[in-house]
Amino acid sequence: MQIATPSAYQSLGFRTIISVLVALFGLSACGGSDSSSSDYSYAYVQFYNASPNGANVEMREVDGDSFGSAQFGDTTSMFSMEEGELELEFIRTDSDDQEVYIDAVTIDLTEGHKTLVVMSGDFASPTFTTYEYERESMEDHFRLFALSVTADESSYDFYMSESGDPFEAANFLGTVNPADMSELAFWDADDDSDYFDEGEYTVYLTEPGSDTVVFESQTLDFIYETEYVMTLRDVSGAIQEGLVVDTILNSSTVTALTDVEAxxxxxxxxxxxxxxxxxxxxxxxxxxxxxxxxxxxxxxxxxxxxxxxxxxxxxxxxxxxxxxxxxxxxxxxxxxxxxxxxxxxxxxxxxxxxxxSGLPQAYDKTVNFINLVSDFEDVDFYLVRNDETIDTAEYDLQNLEFGESASEVLPSDYYEVIAVYEDDNEEQILLDRTALFGFTEEENYIVTLEPADTATGYEINVLY
Incomplete structure (x- = not known):
């Protein structure tokens, strides 16, 4: 769960600040007996990025506040709003720090309901779809929704079992289709509620009509008395094939379930x-x-x-x-x-x-840096574009010890990579620098600093 920092509050209007706090504390809201009418007095909105070849995308109100951004497979926080019409726009930031308009969506918010805005499909022309459901106060129970957002628009039969039970003991809950979020029904409802009992469960997926398992999740502990949305999406990044099931709640934290046989x-x-x-x-x-x-x-x-x-x-x-x-x-x-x-x-x-990294590398590059030089306590890396110096470089990694790695997400662009260390007089000593290098391909890049037979005794290598 993420709570906005003071600096983040400065960029949000008063209405949205209150909305963030209400949404976060509503994550595990509980009431009396389960009810068919909502006890929630706000309308709620959240954005989920399911475009497997896309970039980090920001959602904001047209001519208004920002609602944060989400990478592929992530969500923004959930925001509480007054009911009514809300005009949203979606943007990304390019390598020149210029905003690139993607699309705009108008939604009609309803009190007591949550609207999930999903971006899916090819990022060159993504699809924005909105899903709405009524929030309910529950005690010792949870609700479960499912949606397929795979690029090939595949459908899957959805099975679920109590923790430890094999597929043969799992319960068929329905077919999950693209662009159609459905609520799944619990197979063992009790007198108190028709909803799922809190506890540990395993998810199984098959192709429609088949009994051959194509996905088996790790055990997932459903501990919150709220609505869960499970989305079936593609794998991206270094591994290109497979299926992941994302579990979306009311915060910016998404639990990604991988196939136990992947x-x-x-x-x-x-x-x-x-x-x-x-x-x-x-x-x-x-x-x-x-x-x-x-x-x-x-x-x-x-x-x-x-x-x-x-x-x-x-x-x-x-x-x-x-x-x-x-x-x-x-x-x-x-x-x-x-x-x-x-x-x-x-x-x-x-x-x-x-x-x-398992993130798409089409627009933003997740670059791993590693120091393989043991001669210094730590080394600094700078990513310097053609109009920058070390002092003005927007991207850098500081104090990498020997054998330590760290990553930085870079916009697709050309950078000069410079490695330095500071001596006892706090003077910077150049270890090596590259020519302008284009981090522009859909690759997982690795940047190393190594001992070498060079004038400085060290060299930077860019691997991909």
Whole structure:
């Protein structure tokens, strides 16, 4: 749950400030017995971004307040408003910090009802659809809605079971269709309510009419006495195939459920200057055979799909100039992509890992930066456009220690990457700089600082 900061309040009108607070505290609102009429005295609006090749999108009132922004698979906070007509516009910001108009939508807000505005489809011409339902006060129960927002407009049969029960014991709740948000009915209603009992459940999806499971969720604990919206969407970012089920509540936090059988993937980079090719062994999971291959200096392997699990990586230098890396543990979770970077420090091979972004890379680039230089306590990276200097650069990452990685979301543009450190006199020392580089492709970029045979003894590499 996110609460607006004082600086955020300064950009919101008084009506909207009160709206944010009411919406947040309404997340787990509870009353007496379940009722068919709403106890809520405001109208509510929230935006969900389901365009898998899009950008960060802001929703705001035409000639009025901003309601925040959402990346793919995320929502804004829920805002409480007075009922009536509301004109909304949607924009993104390009690499020149100019606003790009996407579309406008007029909605009619009703007291006691929540309106969810969903952007889906190809971002070049996205579809905006509004869904409305009445909010209710509940005790020990929750309501459940479902919607398909996949790019191919697929429908799925939706099953649900109590935690621990297999698919054979799951209950068919209906077919979830694109552009048609439906409320699902509980199979075991009690005398107090027709709605779902709070507790832990598992979601299963099949193709319509089939009994072959194409998606099985992790166990999800429904702990709030409110309405849940589950959206079936595509995977994006480093992994391009698969299905995710987003769980939307009344805050900007979305729980993304991945298939428990979804594959993961990895790629490995050899940042060393060792002349011979390093011998890499990747394995150790009882469900997968070990994989062996070689990597030359500055070589980045392709992505390799593999079953999720706990693996070990062993790296040997055939020249014996560096001590081997043995049994480095690498955990790959379902639907996760990891980068593994091999380095050589004091003639000892090592490796660092990080998870690569699952966000679309069409407009905004999630770039991972990593410091593979152990000579300094920390290093600073600057992303300098052609009309900027280090002092005026809008994007930078500060104080990366050896082996530490961090990410920055950059607008698609050309940047000079500069790495520096500060000496004891707080003077900046240049370690390396690149020419203007275009972070313009739909790629997951990695920027490394490494030891090298250069004038400074270090170099920046941009990998993708």
């Amino acid at each position: 594959d993961s993937q990895y790629r490995i980079y050899n940042s060393t200057n060792i002349d011979a090719e390093l011998q890499v062994s990747f394995g150790g999971n009882t469900d997968e055979e070990d994989v062996s291959f070689t990597l030359a200096a500055d070589e980045l392997s392709s992505f390799t799909a593999i079953r999720y699990g706990d693996y070990r990586v062993t790296v040997n230098d055939p020249t014996s100039s560096a001590t081997s890396l043995n049994n480095k543990l690498v955990t790959l979770n379902q639907g996760e992509s990891k980068a593994i970077l091999i380095y050589n420090t004091d003639s000892q091979l090592g490796a660092v890992t990080f998870v690569e």
